[in-house]
Amino acid sequence: MGWVNEEEEEENTKSNASRKILFVILDMSNLINVDTSGIAALVELHNNLIKTGVELVIVNPKWQVIHKLTQVKFVNKIGGKVYLTIGEALDACFGLKV
DSSP, X not given: OHHHHHHHHHHHHSOOOSOSOOEEEEXXXXXXXXXXXXXXXXXXXXXXXXXXXXXXXXXXXXXXXXXXXXXXXXXHHTTTOEESSHHHHHHHHHTOOO
């Protein structure tokens, strides 16, 4: 959130009307498992991002992680934005065709 807030402050000081940050992509390839406190942190991050108009995207979660996030309906909460690669996430978020 610190980076997002910092970018937003920089954007507010400029006269540019276009928004700089639209998505935050979390690469979860190194995360083997997630517990309730990790899920709570993701929910808090998602809620804070939504307040600033930024969407959360998850990339490359392991089976155990995606299973738990699906069970607690977090995947639905972020609009199903879960992808296998960063490239796929960028293509989907910006509507690009390969």
